Amino acid sequence: MTDDHQDAGAQEQENQQQDQPNDEEEEEGMQEPGEMMLKHPLKEPWIQYGVISLGLWLVFSPVSLGYESMFMTWSDVITGLVLIGLSGVTLLRDNPWASYANGFVGFWLLMAPLVFHAPTAAAYLNDTLVGILVITFSIIIMMRMEMDGATVPSGWSYNPSTAAQRAPLIALGLFGFFASRYMAAYQLGYIDFVWDPFFGTGTVQILDSRVSEAFPVSDAGLGAVAYAIEGLMGFMGDKSRWRTMPWMVAFFGIVVIPLGFVQVLLVISQPLLVGTWCTLCLLSAFGMLWMISLTVDEVVAMVQLLKHRVNEGVGLWHAFWMGGHLSEEDAGLNGETRSDRDRPAGMFWGISIPWYLLGAMALGFWLMLSPTVFGTQGPLASSSHLVGALVVSFTVIATGEPARAVRFLNLPLGAWAIAAPWVFGAPTLVTVNGALVGLVLILLSIPRGTIRDEYGEWWPRYIV
Structure with missing residues (x-):
């Protein structure tokens, strides 16, 4: 009996030792x-x-x-x-x-x-x-x-940091990098001409303009550096980076959203400042708008994580650099989340394009083309170029469901499209066109449409 008790005790002690993690594993789990x-x-x-x-x-x-x-x-x-x-x-x-x-x-x-x-x-x-x-x-x-812990933010229906979610951002970043590097090669004197399929010498005129020469270094080269950093940051971190690397998501959001929009504004201003367009610049700017739309959801998840950590009593500065853990019980929507698999459909979670946003986008392009169609010149033509480009910009950003409220910025633009022909003086046909475009744009910018996914506290408080 004594030997049996000793064997049983030894077996129980061995099992306990196996169940307990070693010091290194325990230390890592606490970090x-x-x-x-x-x-x-x-x-x-x-x-x-x-x-x-x-x-x-x-x-x-x-x-x-x-x-x-x-x-x-x-x-x-x-x-x-x-x-x-x-x-x-x-x-x-x-x-x-x-x-x-x-x-x-x-x-x-x-x-x-x-x-x-x-x-x-x-x-x-x-x-x-x-x-x-x-x-x-x-x-x-x-x-x-790879980090242990939940991958789907609390109250969300999907994970905004999967490899599939980041794939379009990386692809757009690579396109912008190669396009900008091509134009930088001209500014630095390595090639003698830049091909432009639609605007002839438009790209060359812009690269040689006073606006470009005002920069101390090649502005196209700076764009290439920015796109390279954006593409590299798309690879950074695992599928939980919205909570493990808040600082990186914040920097990525700053590079893509405010700085990216500044780049878009510079492209929009080209016909006003130089008098022509640049095909590669337009394509890069349009891609940047989609990058903004695709990035907003991850930034929102990161902000919610920081708020959660602050509510736990952790300092904001500490949470910003250290991130935080999230238990599986608090993650997602209790089993109603989308699959975490990296599949093509996952690239566009958080994006929806209702018909009225497509209509607003089409009106923006029409405003950009209307000076050529109607032969208008001067301030009214510049106004149409600027307003049309801004309408397209705000509409593309609003396709990101967390940023759907951005569509309201089209309301004053629609009002100005109605008023501009009267302010600058225009033929009857141009005035009627401005009134119809502005009115329809205002009507298309009011409905929110269906929101397909859940975004924790962000929905429905800020998605209006």
């Missing part, structure tokens, strides 16, 4: 997402060897590629040595901050050819490519670690 991410570079040492290789490549690039610029030569040599040094500190000193610091070095590599006006295409393309690879190694790969 916040930001703390785990900060220490992650120490668990992926192989990445540092990749960055060191890129540093060596930079050091020897100027002599083999013929930079023809002392500033670019010294920039690449010093930058390469910095990359090697920071990666060495990460490996030898177990300092994760050094690894993330290399990400800023990668950003400098994207900017250096613009700052120093790289005289050769080889120097520009080499720094751009190496800069993207450095950011990818030192930040993107580091922040792809």
Whole structure:
């Protein structure tokens, strides 16, 4: 009997030890997402060897590629040595901050050819490519670690951070990057002409305009850098990044929404300031509008997470950088959420295009074309170009369900479309056209339409 009791006790003790996590696992479970991410570079040492290789490549690039610029030569040599040094500190000193610091070095590599006006295409393309690879190694790969916990925000019907949700953003970012880099090659003197299928020399006129020359560096090159950062940020983080990386979602939202809209306004102003359009600029701006529409939902989820953490008594600054956990019980809509699988349909969750938004978008395009159709010139033509472009912009953004209220900005634009022919003086046909377009635009901007998904506290409080 004694032996049986001893065997049973030993077996029970062994089972208890197996059920209890070891100290390392328990420590990781208690850590916040930001703390785990900060220490992650120490668990992926192989990445540092990749960055060191890129540093060596930079050091020897100027002599083999013929930079023809002392500033670019010294920039690449010093930058390469910095990359090697920071990666060495990460490996030898177990300092994760050094690894993330290399990400800023990668950003400098994207900017250096613009700052120093790289005289050769080889120097520009080499720094751009190496800069993207450095950011990818030192930040993107580091922040792809999977986090435990819920993936669907509380009260939501889907996860706004899945790979499928981010795929269109990455694709649009890549298109904008290649288009902007093509135009930057003209501004930096690598090519003699930029092809434009619809406006002839319109793109060349804009790139050579006083507006572009007012920038201290190539404005198309700055656009390429912005699109590259947006595309890379699309890869950053796992499918829970709305709660594990609030700071990243916030920065991504700032780059895409306010800064992206500023870029759209610059494109809209081209016929007013230069007198012509640019096909690649228009396509990039239209893509940026869809990026704004696709980004709003993730930003809303991040804001709700921060509010939840503050209500728990956590400081806003701490929550912004560290993120937070969310239990499965508090996530989603009690089993009524959409599948988390990365499938094509998931790319457009959070987006809906009711017929009245399509109609408003069509009216915006018509206003942009009306000066050509009716032969109007002067202030009225400029007004039609500007109002039409703004209508298209606000309507595309409003296709994002969390941003549906943006459609109300079309109401004053519709009123102005009615009044403009009277203010500037126009023929009867143009006046009737403005009255009809403005009235229909106002009517189309009032209904909200069906909202397909749930957005926690955001719906229905702010979706009106």
